[in-house]
Each structure stands twice: as C-alpha cells, then as structure tokens.
Amino acid sequence: MTQALFLIFGATAIASALTAVTRQNPVASAIWLVVMFFSLAGGYVVLEAYFVAAVQILVYAGAIMVLFLFVIMLLDLRSEYLEHEGKPKLPVLGVFASVLFLVVAGIALFQAIDAGTFSGTVADLDGSAGAIGGAIFGKWLLAFEVTSILLLGAILGAVILTKRRLT
Amino acid sequence: MMDLLTIVPAAFLASIWDWFALAEDGSVTFGWALGRLLLLLLIVHIILILSALMVWAERRVSAWMQDRLGPNRVGPEGLLQPLADLGKFMFKEDVIPKHVNKWMYTLAPAITVVPAMIMFAVIPYTGTVDEEGVATSWQIANLDIGALYVLAVAGLGVYGITLGGWASNSKYSLLGGVRASAQMISYELSLGLAIVPVILMTGSLNLGDMVNWQSQNGWLILTQPLAFFVFLTSSYAETNRLPFDMPESETELVAGYHTEYSSMKFALFFMAEYTAMAVGAALAVTLFLGGWTFFGLEKIHWTVGVLIFSVKVLFFMFAFIWVRWTIPRFRYDQLMRLGWAIFLPLMLVNIMMTAGALALGWSWLLWILPVALLGTAFFVAWLGWKRDEDRYQPLPTSPPAGGEA
Structure with a gap:
C-alpha cells in the first residue's frame, strides 16, 4: 500500500514537472509546478516525514508559487511574443547548470547509499519537527547559516537590480 | 424488568460504540474507518449548513445594525432564506463567457472552496478530561x-x-x-508569526495539546493579547472580509475576482468565504481562547465541550459580521503598510521577547511585556491617526452660485 502510494506520487511528480516545463502558457506551467509540489509533499507523507511535507506546501505551494503567479499575471505575456522570444537565451549556461546539478545530486545519492541511510524510511531517522530542528541547529548549523547568507545575497542582488539609482 | 429496560439499551449502545473503536492493539478496523467517514460527512454538512446560515445571519445582522428588517419572509424570521437562495443559485443559467480560459475558469471555484473545508480536519471540537485535568x-x-x-x-x-x-x-477580475x-501573501506572514508565540508557550504544534495547555495554564489571550489581535486582524484579511475586502471592492472593481461568475460557481466562491470565516473563528478560539474548555465546565460531559466550542465560534463569527458593518474599507496602500510595516515588525519583537522570557524563565515578563507591547501599539496607532487628523485640510467651499451679484 505504502509502496504503491509512493510510486503514484513519484510518477505524478515527474509527469507534472515535465508538463510544467513544456507548457507554452506560463500560468499553466505555474499550476503544473504546484501539482508537482503536492505530489512531492505526498511522497514525504508516505515516508512519514510530516513536518517536511507541511513545510513543502507552506513555503513552495503557499508562498513562492503565489508570488510567481503574481508576477506572471502582471507581465501579460502574449502567445505571439512567447513563440518569438520564448527560446532559451543561454543554452550553454543551462547545460552547465544541469550537469552541475546532476553531479552534486549523484554524489549525494551515492554517499547516502554508502552510509546506509538510503534504505528505510525517514521515520527511522525520526522526521518530527524536534528532530529536524535539532539537526539544523546542531550538527548542520554552519551549512544552515551559509545557506541563509546565500539567500541574503540573492535578496540584495534583486534590490540592486531593480533600483535605478542607489542613492 | 427495570434492569432489562436500562441495562439492555446501555449494553446495546456500548456494543455499537465498541464497533466503531480501534482494535485493542491499536490497528485500524472496518468499523473505525466507517466511523471516521461518517464523522467526516457529518462535519462537512455542519459546515455547509453553517455557512448557509451565516449568509442569513449576515443579512439580518447588517439590517439590524442599519435599522432595517432584512430577509424575514421565508420561514420563521427568514430562516429558510438560504434554502430559497440555494434554489435560485441552482436554477440560474451557468454562463461561461466566451473570452475565458475554460479550464481554469471552471477549476477556480473548486480550488477556493476545498482548502477552506479541509482545514476543519485538525480543529478539536470537544474531548474528555481525566482526574488530573489532562x-x-x-x-x-x-x-x-x-x-x-x-x-x-x-x-x-x-x-x-x-x-x-x-x-x-476581464480587467476587473484580473485586478481583483x-x-x-x-x-x-502579506497577511499570511503576520498570521504565521502570530501563531509562533502560541507554539513557543505550549511547546507543541498539536492543536489538541494547545487546548490542554490552556485549560491548565490559562487562556493565551491573557498572555498574548497582541498576537491574538494580529491573528484576528490577519484572518480578516485572509478571508477577504471588510475592512480588507480589496479583491472584491464593489465600489471600484464591480465584484472583483468573481465578476464574470454566475450560478453555482459564484455560490462556491461565496461558500468559500463563509467557510473560511468559520475556520478563522474556530482557530482563534482554539489557539487563544482555550478551545472547547471553559473553566472546568467541560468536565461534565463531552457534549458540553461541543456546546462551549460552538458558542465561542459563533461569537467570533458574529464579530466578523459586526466588524464588516462597522469599519470602512482600507485603502490599498494602508493595507500594505499595516501588514508589512506594522504587523510584521511587531510580531517579530513579540516572538523575540516571548522566546527570551521563556529561555530565561521569567514568567512575570510573559505577563507584563505583551500588555506593554499592546499599549505601545495602540499608542503608535493613535499618534498616526492624530497626525493624519492634523494634516487634514477641509476643501475650500465654493462660493454659492451667483453670490457676486
């Protein structure tokens, strides 16, 4: 039962992710991405990581994608425009980023298999809010802080890009 | 003979009760699953009937506040008016305009109503209390x-x-x-941050544990009045109710996001709003007002808990209507300023102070600081209001026509 549910959620996630990147209409893309987030959250629930599932919905589906939709709706993209301008701008950069991501994901996957954490559910590692809090603010505190600095850099970059004059 | 009359029905009831219970080893039985399903159906229908009655209540209460009568023809005191409204919604032509995106247009009302309804799944409506008060x-x-x-x-x-x-x-719908x-998005932030002190103080994310903590340590509205105020205000903004009904805003946007909707699709938007109101009220009660408990009165029987919970929720739903017909609509920039420049920093300070007081074990601080913060907040609000008042210059009155001659 659990296995079947996990497979269903996984298949839905992959299918909706593919649909999201192939849509012409950006609003449709955004909605399919939301479907993907939900299937991912469903996968987390099957793995008994309820906290991660709730945060997945709360942050990605509830906040980030709403902002995306907001921006897309304000852009008023016409389909004629998309046909002409919708081509990838920097294909080399895209390929580079994809390869980099695959390498990092592959290393993480193999390390997890080596460490033996890949088998078994998250419940074995205790997926409760307390356990996750302990891991983030204990063992992985440095990584957590570095990530927050990265996000801060992104925010500053966005502000500088949108300001015409910095006075 | 007497025994037969009392014991047999009691045993019969007990056997039915047991059939709906979990198995002794805690595993799921068919009866348990069926019982859950029946409970779910019951609660969904209560919500539906409640939101229909709320529409009636809204019209009657607003009429009462404006010294009118309101709908009082259909049934006693107009109580059957929702039924008549429903009939009208059902039999109206379901118009789908030509220029719409059909898929999304049809999906949107359903997407609105479902989240509002499934929130009820975790809200505790009653319970039992053992000898130790747990x-x-x-x-x-x-x-x-x-x-x-x-x-x-x-x-x-x-x-x-x-x-x-x-x-x-359509431009009005898009603007809405x-x-x-x-x-x-703006008010979700202050809504979430207002709940954080509750989580800090009760030490749990479980709504049932929060009720239990409050029944033992006092209602959280006493120690967190500011968080309660911000939570309530944000829930008004989240449900798009006046004074924050900018997305509909009849005077500017015709009817906002549901301008192009008709028939049952429009009714679904309507239902979602009233269901969200009920959820907001139930959450405020659960998080800040002790949920289904009331100074030990709930110990009598679990049905009393249901009654206490209902009374509290109904009061807050009345407050939703009360506020709607009392406070005028905010301007959009005021709305954004309130959310980002006032509520957000206020809630952050509140969280820091609550966390600090808890970490240091200064329970007296927990009582004084929120009250002081609330006072400061109202003082600052008063200062702002006074500044606006001082700035206000009455428009020069035009001289009466033909006054020169």
Missing part, C-alpha cells in the same frame, strides 16, 4: 503538526481567487485577483 481533544485527524497544516492549507485558498481573476480575462494574491 484533556484529550477529539478531532477528525489528530496531526502532530496541526498548526503547520493549518498554515499550509490556509495559504492555498489564494490560488482559486487569483486563477479565477486571471482566467476570467492580483490584489488578492498580494494581500494574502
């Missing part, structure tokens, strides 16, 4: 991350409204949808 809450789903679930689901209702506005392909997404 309460066990009853709800459809006892989630350990109940508070997070509520926040996550609350953020989803905005999709329906935004998509409905966009798919309608854009306003809705900006407003709900």
Whole structure:
C-alpha cells in the first residue's frame, strides 16, 4: 500500500514537472509546478516525514508559487511574443547548470547509499519537527547559516537590480 | 424488568460504540474507518449548513445594525432564506463567457472552496478530561503538526481567487485577483508569526495539546493579547472580509475576482468565504481562547465541550459580521503598510521577547511585556491617526452660485 502510494506520487511528480516545463502558457506551467509540489509533499507523507511535507506546501505551494503567479499575471505575456522570444537565451549556461546539478545530486545519492541511510524510511531517522530542528541547529548549523547568507545575497542582488539609482 | 429496560439499551449502545473503536492493539478496523467517514460527512454538512446560515445571519445582522428588517419572509424570521437562495443559485443559467480560459475558469471555484473545508480536519471540537485535568481533544485527524497544516492549507485558498481573476480575462477580475494574491501573501506572514508565540508557550504544534495547555495554564489571550489581535486582524484579511475586502471592492472593481461568475460557481466562491470565516473563528478560539474548555465546565460531559466550542465560534463569527458593518474599507496602500510595516515588525519583537522570557524563565515578563507591547501599539496607532487628523485640510467651499451679484 505504502509502496504503491509512493510510486503514484513519484510518477505524478515527474509527469507534472515535465508538463510544467513544456507548457507554452506560463500560468499553466505555474499550476503544473504546484501539482508537482503536492505530489512531492505526498511522497514525504508516505515516508512519514510530516513536518517536511507541511513545510513543502507552506513555503513552495503557499508562498513562492503565489508570488510567481503574481508576477506572471502582471507581465501579460502574449502567445505571439512567447513563440518569438520564448527560446532559451543561454543554452550553454543551462547545460552547465544541469550537469552541475546532476553531479552534486549523484554524489549525494551515492554517499547516502554508502552510509546506509538510503534504505528505510525517514521515520527511522525520526522526521518530527524536534528532530529536524535539532539537526539544523546542531550538527548542520554552519551549512544552515551559509545557506541563509546565500539567500541574503540573492535578496540584495534583486534590490540592486531593480533600483535605478542607489542613492 | 427495570434492569432489562436500562441495562439492555446501555449494553446495546456500548456494543455499537465498541464497533466503531480501534482494535485493542491499536490497528485500524472496518468499523473505525466507517466511523471516521461518517464523522467526516457529518462535519462537512455542519459546515455547509453553517455557512448557509451565516449568509442569513449576515443579512439580518447588517439590517439590524442599519435599522432595517432584512430577509424575514421565508420561514420563521427568514430562516429558510438560504434554502430559497440555494434554489435560485441552482436554477440560474451557468454562463461561461466566451473570452475565458475554460479550464481554469471552471477549476477556480473548486480550488477556493476545498482548502477552506479541509482545514476543519485538525480543529478539536470537544474531548474528555481525566482526574488530573489532562484533556484529550477529539478531532477528525489528530496531526502532530496541526498548526503547520493549518498554515499550509490556509495559504492555498489564494490560488482559486487569483486563477479565477486571471482566467476570467476581464480587467476587473484580473485586478481583483492580483490584489488578492498580494494581500494574502502579506497577511499570511503576520498570521504565521502570530501563531509562533502560541507554539513557543505550549511547546507543541498539536492543536489538541494547545487546548490542554490552556485549560491548565490559562487562556493565551491573557498572555498574548497582541498576537491574538494580529491573528484576528490577519484572518480578516485572509478571508477577504471588510475592512480588507480589496479583491472584491464593489465600489471600484464591480465584484472583483468573481465578476464574470454566475450560478453555482459564484455560490462556491461565496461558500468559500463563509467557510473560511468559520475556520478563522474556530482557530482563534482554539489557539487563544482555550478551545472547547471553559473553566472546568467541560468536565461534565463531552457534549458540553461541543456546546462551549460552538458558542465561542459563533461569537467570533458574529464579530466578523459586526466588524464588516462597522469599519470602512482600507485603502490599498494602508493595507500594505499595516501588514508589512506594522504587523510584521511587531510580531517579530513579540516572538523575540516571548522566546527570551521563556529561555530565561521569567514568567512575570510573559505577563507584563505583551500588555506593554499592546499599549505601545495602540499608542503608535493613535499618534498616526492624530497626525493624519492634523494634516487634514477641509476643501475650500465654493462660493454659492451667483453670490457676486
């Protein structure tokens, strides 16, 4: 039962992710991405990581994608425009980023298999809010802080890009 | 003979009760699953009937506040008016305009109403209290991350409204949808931050544990009045109720995001609003006002708990109507300023101070600081109001026509 549910959620996630990147209409893309987030959250629930599932919905589906939709709706993209301008701008950069991501994901996957954490559910590692809090603010505190600095850099970059004059 | 009359029905009831219980080793039985399903159906119908009655109440109360009569023809005191409204909604032609995005246009009302309804799954409506005063809450789903679930689901209702506005392909609808997404994102933040002190103090994300903590240590509205105020205000903004009904705003946007909707699709938007109101009221009661407990009165029987909970929720739903017909609509920039420049920093300070007081073990601080913060907040609000008042210059009155001659 659990296995079947996990497979269903996984298949839905992959299918909706593919649909999201192939849509012409950006609003449709955004909605399919939301479907993907939900299937991912469903996968987390099957793995008994309820906290991660709730945060997945709360942050990605509830906040980030709403902002995306907001921006897309304000852009008023016409389909004629998309046909002409919708081509990838920097294909080399895209390929580079994809390869980099695959390498990092592959290393993480193999390390997890080596460490033996890949088998078994998250419940074995205790997926409760307390356990996750302990891991983030204990063992992985440095990584957590570095990530927050990265996000801060992104925010500053966005502000500088949108300001015409910095006075 | 007497024994037969009392014992047999009691045993019969007990056997039915047992049939709906979990198996002794805690595993799921068919009866348990069926019982859950029946409970779910019951609660969904209560919500539906309640939201229908709320429409009646809204019209009657607003009429009462404006010294009118309101709908009083259909049934006693007009109580059957919702039924008549329903009939009208059902038999109206379901118009789908030609210029809309059909898929999204049809989906949007459903996306709006579902999150509002499934939030009820984690709200404890009653429970039992044992000798030591430890309460066990009853709800459809006892989630350990109940508070997070509520926040996550609350953020989803905005999709329906935004998509409905966009798919309608009309400028008023789009403006309503854009306003809705900006407003709900802004107030979700203060809504979430207002719940954080509750989580800090009760030490749990489970809504049932929060009720239990409050029945033992006092209601959280006493120690967190500011968080309560911000939570309530933000829930008004999240449900798009006056004074924050910018997404609809009849005077500017015709009807905002549901301008192009008719028949039952429009009714679904309407239902979502009233269901969200009920959820907001139930959450305020559960988080800050002790849920289904009332100074030990709930110990009598679990049905009394239901009654206490209902009375509290109904009061807050009345407050929703009360506020709507009392306070005028905010301007959009005022709305954004209130959310980002006042509520957000205020709630952050509140969280820091609550966390500090808890970490240092200064329980007296927990009592004094929130009250002081609330006082400061009202003082600052008063200063702002006074400044606006001082700035106000009455328009020069034009001289009466023909006065020169």
